[in-house]
Amino acid sequence: MRQTLIFWLLVLILNASAAHGARPHTMRLDYFHSGNASTEMFSVEELVLEPLAWPGNPARPIDQTLRGKYAFEIRAADSGDILYSRSFSSVYGEWETTGEARRMNRTFHESLRFPPPAQLFDVVITKRDVDNHFHEIWRTQFDPDDYLIHQESAPYSSQVIPIEYNGDPAVKVDLLLLGDGYTADEQEAFLRKARELTEALFATVPFNERRRDFNVWALAPVAAESGVSRPSTGLYRDSPLGTRYDAFRSERYILSYENKTMRRIASSAPYDFIEILTNSETYGGGGIYGLYSTAAANSEWADYLFVHEFGHHFAGLADEYYTSSVAYEPPDKIREPYEPNVTALLDPDNLKWKHLVDKDTPLPTEWPKTAYDEHSLAYQVRRARMREENVSEAEMNKLFATNQNIVEGMFSKAKYRNAIGAFEGGNYLSEGIYRSEMNCIMFTRTTDFCTVCSNAIELVINEYSIQ
16 A cells, blocks of 8 residues: 555646656657568557656767667657657567568567657657668658647556665666466565566666666556466467567467557556566567566576566667577578677677676687587477476476576586686577676576676666666
8 A cells, every 4th residue: 555655746846847847757659560571561540648747867868879780769859859769679679580581471560768858859769780780761741739649547556566766767777577377365475476577677787786777566467367478389468568479489488469559558657668467477588678578486496587588678788608509590691790799800909898808708708508508409400398387387397497508517627717708609699699708698598697788778768777
């Protein structure tokens, strides 16, 4: 009861600020993103005024990190001045790299959130080319005084619980934990898990040192049935957020395609980032930069899943593993990736993290890759066979733990186990892509981010918290 009263007090403060012109409400553009592997197009659904004040940092309106595949700008229509910008990635941006995108068209719902301009404005979406330069691919114009702008209410406000509150959302990173597949009788279980995973995040470097820069909110809209869908095993649930396993036919990949519903629910809380906790035990999760991340909350590996997937969503970190099966097709040519934690090492003299590399560390950097590949490929075959046989999750967890112990034992004997360098293998490719350290939470189920990933995370925290 006390936590709910605290939240309502915050809502009153935020809305009072907006009413007095000190803090604008949040504007959201909902649109459809359609196409295939070779063409794409955009179409407007509606412009929305969300019920709460803008939670973003007014001192940092322009994106300085540019971690996504796409970016958007809010520009003054008369002068062309950039009023606000953010980079992002999307479900569409991943789907277009799958084999399915070569065979058919699909449409995905997406949203952009920003402080509402006071004048006629353009929304401009740009996309990276093969050389990582952003080029305009869509532009549309809006009048902020248009009477057709939809004004949302906040129907879930009374259900939002502050898990961690450290101050004004305008100068904090606001993380919203959304539960999916939790019935009315499971709300307390969701809150316990939300608190546990919040502690897991803040036990991890560098989040542990920046805890006071975060607010964490929790909300689980009531589900009619417990759990979420896992179509490959015949399990279907009409859960409030629509999260499900088997995204892109990858059994462990959990996504929701119901963006409109998610945004409608989330708008009852102040948020910059979202992680969806699914009421499920089977190992799985997902993370898309600037959109959301997901984690199976009841998995034995929930702590790892939560932090790893948040690394994708929050900081645009690439996966550093490369032996697991994925739905994405390999590139026709290896180019420098835009993610901060992997490189093609095309120009060693200008390595992204060269300032962190000791002068005695060779580039590329030696590691037990042959032994690791031999073991890991055999492990992946066994894992796939066990999933096909639908063995218990307890048996799968034993396999995961045994594999991690073997890998860590292998790494413990390596010459450059503590070095920062360029270790071949990453971003789903065995050759031609390099990661900065032998191990990292983005590579195996370990507990720590490498130095490069930690630094990348810190830059995003700064963007939302430093004036």
